[in-house]
Amino acid sequence: MGQGQQEKVATSLAGTVGEEISASLAPVDAELAARYPGDPGTRQPVHTVYVPGDLLTADTVRSWGDQALAALDEHAPDAASLAAVLGLSDDLAGPVHDRVRAKLRQEPVEDLRVDFEDGYGHRADAEEDHAAARAARLVARAYADGTAPPYTGIRMKCMEAAVRDRGIRTLDVFLTGLMEAGGLPGGLVLTLPKVTYPEQVTAMVRLLDAFERAHGLAPGRIGFEIQIETSQAILAADGTATVARMIQAAEGRATGLHYGTFDYSACLGVSAAHQASDHPAADHAKAVMQVAAAGTGVRVSDGSTNVLPVGPTAQVHAAWRLHYGLTRRALARAYYQGWDMHPGHLPTRYAAVFAFYREGLAAAAARLARYAERATGDVMDEPATAKALSGYLLRGLDCGALDLAEVTGLTGLDRAGLEAFATPRRGDLTASAG
Numbered sequence: 001m002g003q004g005q006q007e008k009v010a011t012s013l014a015g016t017v018g019e020e021i022s023a024s025l026a027p028v029d030a031e032l033a034a035r036y037p038g039d040p041g042t043r044q045p046v047h048t049v050y051v052p053g054d055l056l057t058a059d060t061v062r063s064w065g066d067q068a069l070a071a072l073d074e075h076a077p078d079a080a081s082l083a084a085v086l087g088l089s090d091d092l093a094g095p096v097h098d099r100v101r102a103k104l105r106q107e108p109v110e111d112l113r114v115d116f117e118d119g120y121g122h123r124a125d126a127e128e129d130h131a132a133a134r135a136a137r138l139v140a141r142a143y144a145d146g147t148a149p150p151y152t153g154i155r156m157k158c159m160e161a162a163v164r165d166r167g168i169r170t171l172d173v174f175l176t177g178l179m180e181a182g183g184l185p186g187g188l189v190l191t192l193p194k195v196t197y198p199e200q201v202t203a204m205v206r207l208l209d210a211f212e213r214a215h216g217l218a219p220g221r222i223g224f225e226i227q228i229e230t231s232q233a234i235l236a237a238d239g240t241a242t243v244a245r246m247i248q249a250a251e252g253r254a255t256g257l258h259y260g261t262f263d264y265s266a267c268l269g270v271s272a273a274h275q276a277s278d279h280p281a282a283d284h285a286k287a288v289m290q291v292a293a294a295g296t297g298v299r300v301s302d303g304s305t306n307v308l309p310v311g312p313t314a315q316v317h318a319a320w321r322l323h324y325g326l327t328r329r330a331l332a333r334a335y336y337q338g339w340d341m342h343p344g345h346l347p348t349r350y351a352a353v354f355a356f357y358r359e360g361l362a363a364a365a366a367r368l369a370r371y372a373e374r375a376t377g378d379v380m381d382e383p384a385t386a387k388a389l390s391g392y393l394l395r396g397l398d399c400g401a402l403d404l405a406e407v408t409g410l411t412g413l414d415r416a417g418l419e420a421f422a423t424p425r426r427g428d429l430t431a432s433a434g
Contacts, residue, residue: 035248036295039391041423043398044299045110045151046353047340048258052119053131053154058138061149065108067343071309072101075316082351085317086324092355100350103400108346110399111151111337114139116170117158117193118263125166132170136177143185153189155227159200168207175222179215190224191258196232198242198249205251223253225301229260231267234288244292254298257289258339261303277303277326277338286335302330304339309348320348327352336395350399357396364389365410368421372413390421 051060076082082100083093114135116128123131135154142148154174157167171190178184192204208222226246228234236242247254264285265275276282282303289300305326309319323345330338331352340349368389390413396402397415408414413421 037297038295038423039299040297041419043150044336044395045149046336046399047109047338047349048111048113048151048301049109049340050113050115050119050155053114053116053128053135054120054123056114056135056138058141058147061109061112061142061147064343064346065104068104068108068346069101071316071344072104072347075309075313075320076347082347085320086348086351086355088351088355089359092358095358096351096354099354099400100347103350103354104346107149107400109149111189112149112153113189113191114152114154116167117155119155122163125169128166128170129173132173133177136174137181139185140178140181143187144182148185148187151187151189152185153187153191155191155193158192158194159203160194160196171207172211175211184217184221188222189255190222191227192224193227193260194229194263195226195246196230196242198245201226201246201249201254205249205253208253220252223255224250225256225258226250226254227258227260228285228289229263229267231264234285241288241292243289247292247296247298254296256299256301256337257293258301259286259289259303261339262306264303275306277305278329286333290334299337300335301337301339302326302335304341305345306341308342309344310342316344319344324348324352328356331356353399354401357392357399357401360392361396361402361406362410364392365407368393368413369411372411372417372421386421387423390418394418394422 049064057063072082076085076097079093079097082088082097083090088096116132120128120131132154139148139152142152154171156171156174157163159167175184178188192201195201204224208224209219211217212219212221226233226243228243233242233246236245243257247257259277259282261277261282262275265279265281266272268281270279270281286300286302293300305323307319307322309316309323327338327349330336338349340346368386371386371389393402393407393411394415397404397407397418404415407418411418
């Protein structure tokens with residue numbers, strides 16, 4: 001054919017066929033968009049710290065950071081000693097140790113949950129009212145003076161009959177206190193524990209809807225996490241995955257699924273000595289949670305360890321190795337968040353997170369750079385892989401494991417460029433998927 005001459009292509013189907021197919025799939029298109037909007041693209045904290053409602057103070061976060069730094073000073077005062085405990089390579093030891101110390105000084109806690117459930121227990125109504133109102137004042141003040149973690153909120157009591165009214169009242173007192181102090185902070189997070197039936201999630205939705213209407217807030221303003229602590233939350237009596245139905249029952253308000261290590265293990269009859277986040281029962285539950293949440297914008301969080309890094313140095317080191325190993329294991333399984341129950345867990349939380357992102361930085365950046373330039377290499381990546389690579393780098397940036405200058409230097413992409421690859425259009429991911 002001559003240059004510029006358009007080739008004639010033969011087809012067999014009438015144009016109406018495509019139109020009819022599109023019309024028939026319109027409901028499916030709408031459902032896909034509604035049920036699976038994708039990751040929200042916001043920062044996910046690497047952990048959640050739980051503090052009993054009556055123990056919260058204005059300096060709780062700073063105190064946790066100071067205690068964690070003191071533990072480092074006593075049990076791993078330099079990079080070499082921390083590397084020896086955790087098995088860090090020579091090239092990672094210095095950067096990880098330095099970044100851990102900087103993190104503990106600047107932002108020791110990323111997500112704080114004031115606990116009015118198991119960590120608080122049953123108190124007189126007047127006492128819990130006072131503690132909830134006080135928590136609201138302290139949280140509002142922390143956001144006002146800039147000392148609050150990026151995310152803060154409460155865990156109320158569950159929707160079971162015995163504690164339902166108390167949980168609803170505590171939530172009302174806390175949220176009302178925030179409104180009276182100037183409004184709901186942007187980093188507000190609520191946790192609904194021990195959910196067993198989707199109807200309990202629906203009840204939480206109705207509760208928050210009523211609060212929003214009472215204060216003239218935008219519908220859907222308040223989201224919440226669903227805590228998975230019972231077998232019924234994973235598998236319903238009819239054999240369906242309850243957790244998937246819970247996400248839908250939340251009507252777009254669910255922000256996370258949090259695994260409750262010890263309640264869930266006990267529910268299945270796992271003996272106390274073997275209740276841990278790496279038990280096969282835990283792996284099964286989190287795998288179901290992960291599949292149910294995929295694409296919905298709801299994030300999955302691992303649970304905690306109850307082995308505390310306290311006592312003589314040898315005992316602290318053993319607890320640190322356990323926590324570090326569990327955290328690294330979770331990260332490899334795409335559980336990017338977990339619970340920390342003691343200040344001594346912070347050094348190994350951040351050491352594990354920082355090592356995870358720093359040791360993979362060069363390879364991930366090189367692959368993303370090749371993809372961005374459409375260059376050839378020993379791996380042929382697709383849009384979905386580019387999404388994973390950019391998401392990896394963004395998570396590393398958000399927590400402080402990586403610096404934007406070094407990521408940009410290796411990829412040629414600024415943050416906006418990274419975010420563009422991390423949140424591609426649905427068609428971009430499926431067009432060449434294999």
